[in-house]
Amino acid sequence: MRSEQARAQRYIPFGHKLMMTYCVFIIIPVMLAGYVANTLLVRSIEERTRDTSAGTLKQMKDNIYYRMQDMERISDMLYFDTTLADHLRHYEAGWVSYTATTKYVVPRIQTALEAANSKIWMSVYLHNETLREIYSLHANGDPLAGPNSAFDLYHIYRIAEKPWYRQFPKEKYGDTLEWRQIEDDTKYAHISLLRRIVDTKKFVQVNEMGFIRIRVRLADLFASVDSAKIGSGSSIYLLDGEGRIVPLTGQMDRSAGQPLSESRKKGHIVIEEHLEQLDLRIVALIPSSITDAAANNIRLWTIMACVAGCVMFSVVGLFISRYFARKVTKIVSVVDSFQEGDFGKRVQFKGKDEFSRISLALNDMGQNIGSLIREVYMTNIQKKEAELESLQAQINPHFLYNTLSSISRLARFGEVDKLHRMVLDLAKFYRLTLNEGRIIIPIRDEIEQVEAYINIQRTKFGEGLKVYYDIDPALYDYETVKLILQPFVENVLEHGLYGERIHLRIVGHLQDSSRTIVFKIIDDGVGINHETLRSLFDPSESLNVGLGIRNVHQRIRLHYGDDYGVAVSSGMGIGTAVVIRIPAKPMERARAVS
Numbered sequence: 001m002r003s004e005q006a007r008a009q010r011y012i013p014f015g016h017k018l019m020m021t022y023c024v025f026i027i028i029p030v031m032l033a034g035y036v037a038n039t040l041l042v043r044s045i046e047e048r049t050r051d052t053s054a055g056t057l058k059q060m061k062d063n064i065y066y067r068m069q070d071m072e073r074i075s076d077m078l079y080f081d082t083t084l085a086d087h088l089r090h091y092e093a094g095w096v097s098y099t100a101t102t103k104y105v106v107p108r109i110q111t112a113l114e115a116a117n118s119k120i121w122m123s124v125y126l127h128n129e130t131l132r133e134i135y136s137l138h139a140n141g142d143p144l145a146g147p148n149s150a151f152d153l154y155h156i157y158r159i160a161e162k163p164w165y166r167q168f169p170k171e172k173y174g175d176t177l178e179w180r181q182i183e184d185d186t187k188y189a190h191i192s193l194l195r196r197i198v199d200t201k202k203f204v205q206v207n208e209m210g211f212i213r214i215r216v217r218l219a220d221l222f223a224s225v226d227s228a229k230i231g232s233g234s235s236i237y238l239l240d241g242e243g244r245i246v247p248l249t250g251q252m253d254r255s256a257g258q259p260l261s262e263s264r265k266k267g268h269i270v271i272e273e274h275l276e277q278l279d280l281r282i283v284a285l286i287p288s289s290i291t292d293a294a295a296n297n298i299r300l301w302t303i304m305a306c307v308a309g310c311v312m313f314s315v316v317g318l319f320i321s322r323y324f325a326r327k328v329t330k331i332v333s334v335v336d337s338f339q340e341g342d343f344g345k346r347v348q349f350k351g352k353d354e355f356s357r358i359s360l361a362l363n364d365m366g367q368n369i370g371s372l373i374r375e376v377y378m379t380n381i382q383k384k385e386a387e388l389e390s391l392q393a394q395i396n397p398h399f400l401y402n403t404l405s406s407i408s409r410l411a412r413f414g415e416v417d418k419l420h421r422m423v424l425d426l427a428k429f430y431r432l433t434l435n436e437g438r439i440i441i442p443i444r445d446e447i448e449q450v451e452a453y454i455n456i457q458r459t460k461f462g463e464g465l466k467v468y469y470d471i472d473p474a475l476y477d478y479e480t481v482k483l484i485l486q487p488f489v490e491n492v493l494e495h496g497l498y499g500e501r502i503h504l505r506i507v508g509h510l511q512d513s514s515r516t517i518v519f520k521i522i523d524d525g526v527g528i529n530h531e532t533l534r535s536l537f538d539p540s541e542s543l544n545v546g547l548g549i550r551n552v553h554q555r556i557r558l559h560y561g562d563d564y565g566v567a568v569s570s571g572m573g574i575g576t577a578v579v580i581r582i583p584a585k586p587m588e589r590a591r592a593v594s
Contacts, residue, residue: 034306041298046269046291053230054271057284061273063224068193068277070117072177075195075212077112078124079174084108085199088128088209097130105131106153113149118220120144122151124197125211129155142188144217156211164194171196171206179278182213189218189247191278218248225282231290235264239281246280327355334362343370400430406460418459425455439559442587443508443517444476450485450506457493464501465493471508475517478510479587481559487548488521488578496525496576510584516564519580528570536568549578556582 078084087100113122121143134153143150159165164182177195185192197210218238225248227234238246243259260283268285275282330347337345343366347359403426410419429452432445447469454467485506492504507520528536536549553566560583570576 030306030309033309034302037302037305038299041302042295045295045298049286049291050269050271053234053269053284053286056229057271057273057282060224060226060229060282061275064222064275065277067118067221067223068179071120071193071214071216074112074116074120074122075177075193075214077115078108078197078212079195081108085197085209088126088131088197089199091128091130093130097128097132101131101134101153106134109151109153113151116149118216120149121215122149123154123213123215124151125154125156125159125213126197127156127209129157141184144188144190144215159211165211168194168196171198171208173198173206185215190215191218191221192216218246222248227284230284231286233287233289235268235285237283237285239283241279243281331355331358331362334366338362338366338369343367343373403456406456410459422456422459425452425459428452429456439482440479440587441482442476443478443480446480446482446485447471447476447508449483450489453486453489454504457489461493461502466501466503468503468505470505472510475508475510477587478517479585480517480582481555484552484556484580484582485519485521487552488580491548492521492523492525492576496523496527498524498526515584517582517584519582521578521580522575524575527572527574527576528568529572533568533570537566552580556580 084105087104090096090100109122109124113120131153133155134151136150136152162182164180168178169176177193179191179193181191182194184190193212193214193216195212195214196208197212199207199209222238225236225238227236230236237260238248239260240246245258245260265285267288269288269291271284271286273282274280327349330349334345334347337343345366346363349355349359403422407419407422407426410422429449432441432449432452454465458465489504489506492502496502503524505520505522507522508517510517537553549566549568556565564581564583567579567581568576569579
């Protein structure tokens with residue numbers, strides 16, 4: 001005994017072998033390669049993130065300049081229009097000024113408005129006071145609140161004393177213009193393009209003939225500024241020359257007009273772009289978490305690269321572990337066969353290790369379990385057949401006793417014709433019942449048995465018994481356990497008769513949805529009281545009540561399972577309905593033999 005135990009311990013366990021293989025060929029190289037790769041790659045993450053974000057911010061700046069150039073192009077349409085200058089140069093009142101305004105000045109301004117890609121409001125201030133003013137009142141205060149672009153035409157005296165007009169720089173032909181927030185631009189988050197209209201006829205001296213103010217929303221000018229383009233959690237601020245936050249909408253928040261505090265910059269990467277023409281700065285705050293996310297992404301790629309290395313190392317380890325894997329696979333296949341009920345499969349291993357011991361144990365267990373299952377199976381079959389035969393034996397003598405009693409009464413009263421018919425029907429009934437010892441018969445034979453029995457009872461009851469058949473002919477070729485209908489017809493005639501007449505209906509049909517055959521035996525007799533009905537399927541209540549019903553119910557369940565059987569419903573003075581359910585199985589000759 002001790003020698004066998006000693007031999008059983010002379011090998012390295014399978015788990016240790018597999019663990020050492022992975023440690024030597026996979027885990028150690030992977031950990032080393034992953035550490036080195038992650039250390040080298042993470043160092044460049046912040047710099048690359050900064051460069052990418054700076055490029056995005058530069059693109060936003062270019063988009064802003066493109067929109068500014070679009071506004072400047074609108075002003076060029078008036079600035080370089082020599083015909084417009086000719087009309088503004090004539091100071092003739094009356095019809096001449098009216099014609100100049102309506103025929104050229106106003107249409108020219110409207111053409112410029114239609115060429116704009118954004119909604120704008122253009123205010124034109126003219127030195128020529130012979131041209132009439134055209135303007136509208138803004139009830140809501142914001143001239144850009146309307147649905148379309150629009151314009152005003154004023155005389156120059158309206159802005160002559162404005163500081164922004166007086167401080168406008170000296171004209172350099174074709175170049176002088178300014179982008180500024182003046183008057184109520186800050187309130188409504190607008191910005192204005194300011195530019196003169198000059199007389200270009202005299203090249204020695206450029207004379208001012210008017211002034212243009214084009215208002216546009218900051219939100220439209222800075223539409224391309226979107227923090228989502230930089231990264232999740234990033235923020236973009238517009239700062240003026242003094243470092244204060246400029247709101248992009250007319251709704252002022254707490255931070256509007258306040259400097260960008262250092263607390264907001266904390267934990268962020270700060271990137272700036274200066275808009276020289278607007279004297280504004282775009283400041284982007286990128287959270288360090290984006291850098292961390294990028295580092296995690298690099299780490300993920302590093303892990304994936306390490307996994308690829310593991311695959312290559314696994315090829316080497318495969319030759320070592322394959323020896324053990326084959327044995328595990330064979331053992332698992334045997335266990336799976338056992339689970340599926342096949343206990344005849346065996347496994348054999350050479351050598352003296354855990355696998356050899358497991359194979360011997362599995363082989364012995366399979367052989368023992370298979371023998372036990374076959375023994376139990378045969379025992380259960382024999383028990384089931386004995387129960388069926390016992391139940392059948394209880395029904396046949398009961399019916400025979402009742403029939404012979406009726407024959408005795410007929411003989412006593414000398415009713416030879418009725419006696420002759422009853423004997424013939426009894427012979428037919430038992431011929432169909434015995435039927436060479438078959439337990440399973442066609443439904444056609446079962447119906448003939450019931451008809452033979454009812455013919456016997458008609459001899460006894462005469463015209464007082466009315467029977468109606470509603471049997472689907474398609475059921476005749478299906479199988480059934482014999483004598484499942486006659487006991488219930490007998491119960492009706494023995495216990496359900498009310499007076500001298502009774503009506504009986506026998507129904508049979510197929511439920512296609514569940515593939516179940518349903519028989520119903522319905523009578524209009526006295527019915528069954530509640531206590532008796534409750535005890536029909538419980539032999540502990542009374543051994544004498546419901547014996548035939550229980551026999552049929554148990555025979556059906558023994559043969560077809562617990563999903564089938566008998567159900568009874570009844571009402572006193574109304575009648576009784578019996579429902580019998582069996583599976584729809586076509587009759588086969590091989591299955592007809594008991």
